[in-house]
Each structure stands twice: as C-alpha cells, then as structure tokens.
Amino acid sequence: MLNYDLYPWQHNDWAQLMRDPARLPHALLLTGEPGIGKRRFAERLAAWYLCEDPAKTDAPCGVCEGCRWLAQGNHPDYRVLAPGDEPEEDAEDSKAKKKSAIIGVDDVRDLADFVNLSAHRQGARVTVVYPAEAMNVASANAFLKTLEEPPAGAQFILVAHAARRLLPTIRSRCRVLPLATPDLASASAWLAQHGVVQPELHLAHTGGAPLAALDDASAEWLPLRNSVLEQISMPGSLNPLALAAEIEKSKVEPARVIDWLQKWTHDLVGLGLTGRIRYYPDRKEMLAKLANRAPRMLKYVERLQQAQRLAQHPLNVRLVFEALLFDYLAALRGKLTG
Amino acid sequence: MAYQVLARKWRPRTFAQLVGQEHVIKALANAFANGRLHHAWLLTGTRGVGKTTIARIMAKSLNCETGVTAEPCGVCAACTQIDAGRFVDLLEIDAASNTGIDNIREVLDNAQYAPTAGRFKVYIIDEVHMLSKSAFNAMLKTLEEPPGHVKFILATTDPQKVPITVLSRCLQFSLRQMTPQQVSGHLNHVLEAEQIPFEPSALALLGHAANGSMRDALSLLDQAIAYGGGDVREEGVRAMLGAVDQSYLFDVLRALVANDGVAMMAAADSIAARGLSYESALHELAHLLHQISMAQVVPAALADDLPQRADILAIAEAISAEETQLYYQIAIHGRRDLALAPDEYAGFSMTLMRMLAFAPVGGAQLAAMPASGGSAASRPAPAAIAAPAPVPIAVETPVAAPTPTAAPVPAPVAAPVAAPAPAPAPAPAIEPEDPNDLPPWESLSTEPPAHVTIARSTPSEPVANNHVEVTVNVTGAEIPAVTVQIEPAAAMAPRLEDFSGDWRALLDSMKIGAALMLAHQAELTSWNNGVFVLRVNNANKSIATRDFQDKLREALSRHFGQDIEVSAQLIEEEIHHTPAAIMQRERAVRQAQAEDAIQNDPFVQSLVQDFGAIVVPGTIQPV
Numbered sequence: 001m002l003n004y005d006l007y008p009w010q011h012n013d014w015a016q017l018m019r020d021p022a023r024l025p026h027a028l029l030l031t032g033e034p035g036i037g038k039r040r041f042a043e044r045l046a047a048w049y050l051c052e053d054p055a056k057t058d059a060p061c062g063v064c065e066g067c068r069w070l071a072q073g074n075h076p077d078y079r080v081l082a083p084g085d086e087p088e089e090d091a092e093d094s095k096a097k098k099k100s101a102i103i104g105v106d107d108v109r110d111l112a113d114f115v116n117l118s119a120h121r122q123g124a125r126v127t128v129v130y131p132a133e134a135m136n137v138a139s140a141n142a143f144l145k146t147l148e149e150p151p152a153g154a155q156f157i158l159v160a161h162a163a164r165r166l167l168p169t170i171r172s173r174c175r176v177l178p179l180a181t182p183d184l185a186s187a188s189a190w191l192a193q194h195g196v197v198q199p200e201l202h203l204a205h206t207g208g209a210p211l212a213a214l215d216d217a218s219a220e221w222l223p224l225r226n227s228v229l230e231q232i233s234m235p236g237s238l239n240p241l242a243l244a245a246e247i248e249k250s251k252v253e254p255a256r257v258i259d260w261l262q263k264w265t266h267d268l269v270g271l272g273l274t275g276r277i278r279y280y281p282d283r284k285e286m287l288a289k290l291a292n293r294a295p296r297m298l299k300y301v302e303r304l305q306q307a308q309r310l311a312q313h314p315l316n317v318r319l320v321f322e323a324l325l326f327d328y329l330a331a332l333r334g335k336l337t338g
Numbered sequence: 339m340a341y342q343v344l345a346r347k348w349r350p351r352t353f354a355q356l357v358g359q360e361h362v363i364k365a366l367a368n369a370f371a372n373g374r375l376h377h378a379w380l381l382t383g384t385r386g387v388g389k390t391t392i393a394r395i396m397a398k399s400l401n402c403e404t405g406v407t408a409e410p411c412g413v414c415a416a417c418t419q420i421d422a423g424r425f426v427d428l429l430e431i432d433a434a435s436n437t438g439i440d441n442i443r444e445v446l447d448n449a450q451y452a453p454t455a456g457r458f459k460v461y462i463i464d465e466v467h468m469l470s471k472s473a474f475n476a477m478l479k480t481l482e483e484p485p486g487h488v489k490f491i492l493a494t495t496d497p498q499k500v501p502i503t504v505l506s507r508c509l510q511f512s513l514r515q516m517t518p519q520q521v522s523g524h525l526n527h528v529l530e531a532e533q534i535p536f537e538p539s540a541l542a543l544l545g546h547a548a549n550g551s552m553r554d555a556l557s558l559l560d561q562a563i564a565y566g567g568g569d570v571r572e573e574g575v576r577a578m579l580g581a582v583d584q585s586y587l588f589d590v591l592r593a594l595v596a597n598d599g600v601a602m603m604a605a606a607d608s609i610a611a612r613g614l615s616y617e618s619a620l621h622e623l624a625h626l627l628h629q630i631s632m633a634q635v636v637p638a639a640l641a642d643d644l645p646q647r648a649d650i651l652a653i654a655e656a657i658s659a660e661e662t663q664l665y666y667q668i669a670i671h672g673r674r675d676l677a678l679a680p681d682e683y684a685g686f687s688m689t690l691m692r693m694l695a696f697a698p699v700g701g702a703q704l705a706a707m708p709a710s711g712g713s714a715a716s717r718p719a720p721a722a723i724a725a726p727a728p729v730p731i732a733v734e735t736p737v738a739a740p741t742p743t744a745a746p747v748p749a750p751v752a753a754p755v756a757a758p759a760p761a762p763a764p765a766p767a768i769e770p771e772d773p774n775d776l777p778p779w780e781s782l783s784t785e786p787p788a789h790v791t792i793a794r795s796t797p798s799e800p801v802a803n804n805h806v807e808v809t810v811n812v813t814g815a816e817i818p819a820v821t822v823q824i825e826p827a828a829a830m831a832p833r834l835e836d837f838s839g840d841w842r843a844l845l846d847s848m849k850i851g852a853a854l855m856l857a858h859q860a861e862l863t864s865w866n867n868g869v870f871v872l873r874v875n876n877a878n879k880s881i882a883t884r885d886f887q888d889k890l891r892e893a894l895s896r897h898f899g900q901d902i903e904v905s906a907q908l909i910e911e912e913i914h915h916t917p918a919a920i921m922q923r924e925r926a927v928r929q930a931q932a933e934d935a936i937q938n939d940p941f942v943q944s945l946v947q948d949f950g951a952i953v954v955p956g957t958i959q960p961v
Binding site: 016017019020022023024025026027112142165168171172173174175177207209259262266269270273274275276294295298301305308309 | 385
C-alpha cells in the first residue's frame with residue numbers, strides 16, 4: 001500500500017513542478033540528501049502520471065482504477081528499478097545471499113521491452129529508478145539510449161542521493177529537480193508529531209534529514225552506534241580487533257558504519273579547528289578531550305573517504321574495520337602514513 | 339502529443355542548424371560534395387556536443403533521394419523516415435545494450451545484403467565504447483572492408499576504450515565543446531522561437547553552467563523555464579544554479595588568511611543559508627584561487643575590468659604563492675571528494691578546515707604534507723632540483739656577467755640551471771640558501787647531476803661566486819624578462835680548499851655507494867694537492883682493494899668537482915679515528931646513558947622494589 005501524501009516540507013517543490021504539467025520532461029532527476037522523502041515524492045509523481053481521472057489537477061485522485069491498481073502494487077505500467085530486485089529472495093537454500101547493492105545491466109535491458117511496447121492502460125508508462133547511482137557503469141550506459149529518446153508516454157523518474165556520482169551522460173539527459181532539505185524547525189516539529197523524543201538531537205545525527213532522523217530514533221543498529229562511538233571516544237582503551245568483530249557480527253552495512261566514523265571525525269576536526277560540532281552534540285565532552293589532535297585527523301578523513309569509496313565492494317568487513325580502527329589510533333598519535 | 343523536452347525538440351536536422359563543430363562539418367561537406375566517402379566514421383566528444391545528431395544527418399546525406407549531398411532535402415521519403423526514426427536501412431544500434439559478440443554478429447550477418455530502400459545501409463553504433471573486446475574484434479573484418487553499400491558511423495564519449503585496431507579503420511572526428519557564447523546564442527534562438535520571455539544575462543549564466551554541452555544547456559533551460567514559471571530571469575537562473583556570489587568566498591579567504599576558524603565557518607554558513615550549492619562554491623573558490631595565483635605570478639595577465647580586482651590583489655599580497663597552490667589543490671580535491679562525504683555540507687566544511695589546518699605552512703613543512711592533500715603542490719620542488727634541464731637560453735647567451743668576479747664563467751653554462759619558469763611553480767621554496775636548513779628531500783640530491791662533473795673538471799679556476807644571476811632580456815618580445823638563476827656551486831659542490839679535514843662530516847655530505855665501507859673504516863691522514871692519504875687496518879684489507887679505492891676516488895672527484903687521488907695504506911695497529919670507530923663509541927655512550935636513565939628512573943625503581951620487576955638486560959635502546 002503506497003502512501004502519496006507529501007511531507008510538509010515538500011509542498012513548494014511539488015507546486016513548482018505542477019505549475020506547468022504540460023511541460024513535464026520525460027526524464028526527471030530528483031536529487032537531495034538521503035532521508036528527506038525523495039522516494040515518496042517520486043511515487044506521488046508516478047501516481048499522478050498513472051491516475052486516470054480526467055479531472056485530475058495536481059494530485060492523484062486515489063479512486064480511479066489506475067490509482068487503485070498502483071495502490072495494490074500491481075499496476076502493469078509501473079516499474080521500479082531498484083537494487084536487489086532479483087526474485088531469488090528465498091535464500092534459505094545456500095549461504096544467505098546478500099542483497100545486491102547495484103542495479104544490474106540485465107534489469108536495465110529488460111526495461112527496453114517495457115518502455116518500447118505500448119502501455120496496458122492509457123499510455124503513460126512510468127519507471128522509477130531508485131537510487132540512480134546504484135546503476136553500475138554497464139547498466140548506466142545501457143540506460144542511455146532508452147533514457148534519451150523514449151517513445152511517447154514513457155516517463156522516467158530518477159532518484160539520486162548523490163547526483164554527482166552519476167555518469168555525466170545520464171545527468172545531461174535529465175531535467176534536475178533538487179529537493180530541499182527542510183529547515184530545522186519544521187523538521188523537528190514533524191518528528192515530534194511522530195513521537196520522537198529528542199528531535200533536534202536525531203536531526204543533528206543525520207545532518208538535518210527528517211526521515212533519516214526518524215529512522216535514527218528507532219533503528220535497530222542504535223546500540224551498535226553507541227557502542228562504536230563510545231569505544232572510539234576512548235582511544236586509550238580501544239581494542240580494534242574486538243570492535244571490528246562486533247561490527248561484523250552486527251551485520252550492519254559497512255557504508256553506514258564508515259559514515260558514523262566520518263561524522264565523528266568531522267566533528268573532531270570541526271571542534272578542534274573552529275569550535276563547532278555538527279553531528280554528535282551529545283558527545284561534546286568526549287570530543288573536546290580529543291579535539292587538540294584535530295589537525296592530525298585530516299589524513300584520516302581521506303582514509304575514510306577511500307573506505308567509503310570501496311564500501312559497496314564485497315570486502316571482508318572485519319578486516320576493513322580492523323584496518324580503519326588501527327589507522328584511527330595511528331592518526332590520533334600522528335603516525336598515520338600516507 | 340506529449341511535451342518533448344527542448345533538447346529533443348531542437349535536435350538539429352541539417353548541418354546548417356548545428357552550432358559549432360565547423361571543422362567536422364566542413365570536412366564532411368567536402369567529402370560528400372566530391373564523392374570521397376569513407377566507409378567508417380568515428381565521432382567522439384563529451385556529452386551533448388552533437389555526436390548522435392551528426393551521425394543522423396550523415397545518414398540522411400548519404401540516403402537523400404536528391405543524391406549524396408551535404409544538404410539533405412529533408413522532404414524526400416528517405417529524409418522524413420530517418421527523421422521519424424523508421425528508415426529500414428538505418429540501423430541505430432545501442433552498443434551499451436548489445437555489448438556481446440552475438441549481438442554484433444547478428445547485426446553484421448545482415449550487412450552483406452543490399453539495402454532495401456536507400457542507397458546505403460547505414461549502421462550507427464552509439465556508445466560504442468561499451469562493446470566487449472570480442473565484439474570489437476568480431477567487427478574488425480567487416481569494418482575494414484565492408485561491402486560497397488555499407489557505411490558505419492560509430493559514436494562514443496570515450497574513445498580511449500575503443501581498441502586501436504578499430505580506431506585505425508575509422509575516420510575519426512573529435513567534436514569540440516561549445517563555447518559559452520555559442521551555447522547562449524543558441525538558447526537565445528530557441529527561446530525566441532518558443533516565444534518565451536527571457537533576459538540575456540540569464541542565458542550567459544546558463545551558457546557557463548552547461549560546461550560546453552548543448553544538451554546540458556537545453557536541459558538546464560527546461561529546468562529554468564519550469565523554475566521561473568515560463569519565464570527565464572537572471573535572478574531565477576542564479577538561484578536555480580545555486581551560483582555563488584564571490585563576496586562570500588572573499589569572506590572565506592579573508593578568514594583563512596587571518597587564521598580565524600570561527601569566522602570562516604560563519605562565512606560557510608552564510609553560503610548554506612542562502613541555499614547555494616557547495617559544489618559550485620568549491621568550483622568558484624578554485625577559480626578564485628586561480629585568479630589570485632595569476633595575480634601573484636603574472637600580475638599583468640589579470641584583466642583590468644575584473645569586478646573584484648582590488649580584493650584579489652589584496653589576498654594575493656597576503657598569502658604566498660605556495661599557499662595559493664596548496665589551497666587550490668585542496669579545493670580541487672575537495673570537489674572531487676564531495677560525493678564521499680557524509681553530506682555535502684560536511685564535505686565543504688571539511689575542505690575549508692583542511693585549508694585552515696595547513697595554513698601556516700612554511701617551506702620545510704611542506705614535506706610533511708599528506709600524500710594526496712598537498713603533495714602535488716610540493717612535488718615541483720624536488721623535481722626542479724633533481725632534474726634541472728639546461729635551459730637553452732643560458733647556453734646561447736653571451737654571458738654578460740653582472741658581477742666581475744664571475745667573469746670567467748664557462749662552467750655555469752652547462753651547469754644545472756634552476757630557471758623559475760613563468761608558470762606558478764613554488765620556486766622560492768627550493769632555493770637552497772643554507773645547506774644546513776635543507777628540506778628533507780635535499781639530502782637525496784646533494785650530488786650534482788652527472789653533466790656538472792664535466793664542466794667542473796675543465797676550468798682551472800673554480801668559480802668564486804657561487805650564485806650568479808643572469809638576467810636575459812629577450813628583445814622585441816612580449817615575454818617579460820626571464821630571470822635565470824644559476825647556482826651550480828651553491829651548497830652543491832663544495833670546494834677542496836674549504837675542506838677542513840673532517841672526514842666523517844665529508845662522508846655524511848656526499849654519496850659514495852659501494853666504497854662506503856672502506857671510507858668508514860679508514861682514517862684520513864692528509865689531503866694535500868688533491869691527494870687523499872688514508873690509513874686502513876690490515877684486518878679490513880678485503881674492503882681496501884683497488885676496486886673500492888677507485889670507487890672512492892670517483893666519488894670524491896665527483897664531490898669536489900676535480901680530480902682527486904686516493905692512496906690507502908694498510909697498517910697493522912689499531913686505528914681509533916675512523917668514522918666507524920667514532921660512531922661505535924658514540925653509540926656505546928648513548929646506550930650507557932639510556933641504561934642509566936632507566937635504572938635511575940623513580941618509576942622503574944618503584945616497580946623493581948614494589949613488584950619485583952626486573953629490567954631485562956639488552957632490551958634498553960637509546961632513542
């Protein structure tokens with residue numbers, strides 16, 4: 001069951017998009033920080049395209065046949081291109097197959113059949129690609145020709161957290177619509193409505209993205225993050241081997257843990273050089289103890305960026321974090337070498 | 339009919355409608371007019387410069403019913419069908435979806451049959467760089483000698499990925515990026531035809547933002563029309579692009595110069611508060627630093643009518659050339675790494691903080707920079723010393739030496755010339771004025787390059803002045819006066835007369851190689867007239883062979899730049915003044931001190947007394 005209501009901070013963007021529905025492009029690229037509701041925006045737009053109410057204005061009616069099919073999740077003219085869609089989910093048989101983090105080239109090629117055949121219903125055939133940067137080089141290239149000149153009625157909605165990582169040839173074929181990150185007040189008001197106790201704090205953890213903050217308030221990896229931050233804030237007693245084992249055991253995706261480390265280091269450097277904390281205001285005391293080492297940590301920032309670049313690769317999680325944590329200690333001592 | 343985006347609607351249908359790419363069009367038009375038709379073309383260039391468009395127009399030119407022409411009529415059946423994308427003899431293949439060898443074989447199997455409707459069977463293979471290796475190889479034979487009725491047009495953004503065997507079979511045209519003027523001119527044309535009101539200054543902004551790609555420009559224009567509600571205004575476009583007003587960046591730089599982190603982050607926040615894009619902020623910052631660097635190196639090149647000229651000059655005064663280079667590097671790297679930061683704000687602020695952390699960097703500290711952060715800035719320095727290419731100017735100029743002492747200067751002519759190029763190389767940092775204060779990399783290159791030896795050994799009289807400045811005025815040229823600094827002797831080749839007899843210091847300062855062992859075990863007794871007399875203990879005679887003596891002699895000759903004789907005497911008695919013996923004594927003293935320090939340390943003592951600890955002998959090492 002899909003929900004098409006906009007988040008309160010999205011009304012402006014939607015209104016702007018709907019100002020001139022006749023001019024909507026066949027390929028729209030929605031960009032913005034993760035966790036601000038891009039996906040729902042994309043789904044609403046898809047619903048709007050597929051809505052069959054002749055009197056529709058700027059919102060899907062929700063009662064016509066098209067809307068109901070979509071709501072049931074089986075509209076024949078609606079496709080979602082997302083990573084790990086393969087039907088082999090019944091992964092009990094062999095080693096619990098990891099969800100693939102990329103959109104494969106076969107998925108994109110299959111799309112050609114969907115786009116080039118005529119529609120089941122009225123004519124609009126909508127494809128949502130989420131997230132667009134999950135396409136690897138091969139699939140992104142295979143997408144180019146389809147994206148550039150699709151037959152009439154085919155609509156593409158691409159959603160990207162980091163549009164810069166997309167191929168320039170993809171970006172150049174789309175009209176970009178940057179979605180705004182809500183301001184602190186409206187985001188925390190929304191969070192408070194949803195029963196979050198300390199909205200400001202969780203917003204800080206996620207850099208201001210409300211949905212991510214909602215997730216942040218109740219995610220099951222919270223204990224792990226607390227434990228990781230707790231331990232790295234006391235480098236004297238940090239045992240990299242044990243912590244890396246803990247991270248591996250928890251099965252949290254490495255990119256997320258690296259993200260915590262990046263934010264932590266950012267705060268450390270920020271506090272040391274400019275006296276500012278962005279992500280972890282609740283750990284100010286710990287940060288302050290280490291802040292005098294800030295200049296040394298700049299090298300570690302680069303180290304983390306390298307790690308983030310490789311985060312989607314099938315590396316041994318434990319080894320990755322052992323290396324990262326040892327480097328963290330070395331960096332604090334000023335002995336991290338290039 | 340659904341709305342078509344401008345980039346599709348305005349895809350040119352004839353060569354005349356194309357913007358730019360005259361060099362390609364002219365070549366093609368002449369080929370079509372003279373009937374000199376190649377059978378395979380390769381079109382390359384970045385996104386949105388017209389590769390696919392030109393390929394389609396070529397297909398029309400080849401198949402137009404009016405004959406092979408550079409100006410397809412656009413009304414005949416062939417032209418209209420090609421425009422509509424349903425001409426049977428035009429096969430447009432998406433190589434990125436049909437990458438495999440089987441796909442290509444299937445296509446090529448049909449090449450032998452004559453065209454159905456047109457004159458030629460035209461294969462447009464787009465995104466050709468994605469073909470697999472075997473698919474490329476499967477194409478080779480057909481591509482080399484296709485049947486007379488087959489034409490291939492390949493298009494790609496990435497010709498590096500195309501095998502050389504394919505490249506050599508094609509006529510390659512590389513399409514240029516459009517200039518901002520061309521882009522905004524075309525946008526002007528489009529908007530007039532679409533009857534959309536606009537401001538010319540907005541188009542100039544879009545032209546720059548498109549980065550040389552017409553499709554980017556038209557996509558942006560679409561976005562701008564939607565943003566402005568059917569109206570293209572400069573203000574709206576500026577807001578849409580997140581273009582950064584340079585005054586914010588000057589705030590950032592001024593805070594950086596003042597080393598004021600709080601003020602710098604405040605400036606960064608004001609960028610954030612205005613909803614400007616961090617990427618374009620970093621881009622603009624790099625651009626600004628480039629201008630500052632230009633103001634430092636070639637002040638004349640800075641345009642007089644630059645709006646922020648005074649600000650740029652002020653900052654150019656306040657920071658050194660190396661710092662500018664360093665900041666520039668950091669800004670460039672920061673932009674690249676923006677996608678890897680937790681979010682864009684973090685990436686941006688981290689880049690600024692990195693600049694701040696490295697702000698008070700002196701020449702010697704450059705070596706301690708992290709590998710990718712600032713090494714590119716410091717790298718020119720060692721290179722300039724280790725490989726000083728003799729600059730032709732210095733050789734051919736009749737040296738009108740400015741100082742009388744340097745009158746007999748045949749030597750410096752071939753000597754290593756560290757010529758500060760007009761490029762913004764951080765030259766000042768590399769002048770080794772004081773040999774004791776050399777940066778770490780200096781020790782690697784104290785030995786002068788080989789060709790110095792030749793020059794040095796010939797003159798009977800050593801050059802007295804070891805820092806010669808020759809100013810060469812290139813007459814009649816706009817090139818500013820080139821200052822050539824010749825410093826072969828500065829700290830590089832010490833003279834024999836100055837040698838004080840400190841054998842060990844001498845060894846430390848030169849590069850000896852295989853004879854080092856001999857040198858360390860020898861004691862210098864005299865060094866008159868270029869003859870070094872050494873004493874070596876008989877126990878070490880295996881390292882005092884003729885071979886090693888020759889090597890030592892060569893090393894010394896090279897070091898002093900004149901012929902040196904070495905004579906080694908083997909003696910029975912102990913020698914106490916060899917460098918090796920001295921070093922061993924020093925080590926022993928240090929070891930004793932270290933052990934002493936440990937034994938007398940109150941903490942260690944209390945450990946020994948209270949816990950029965952023992953200091954394991956032989957584990958104490960002096961630091």
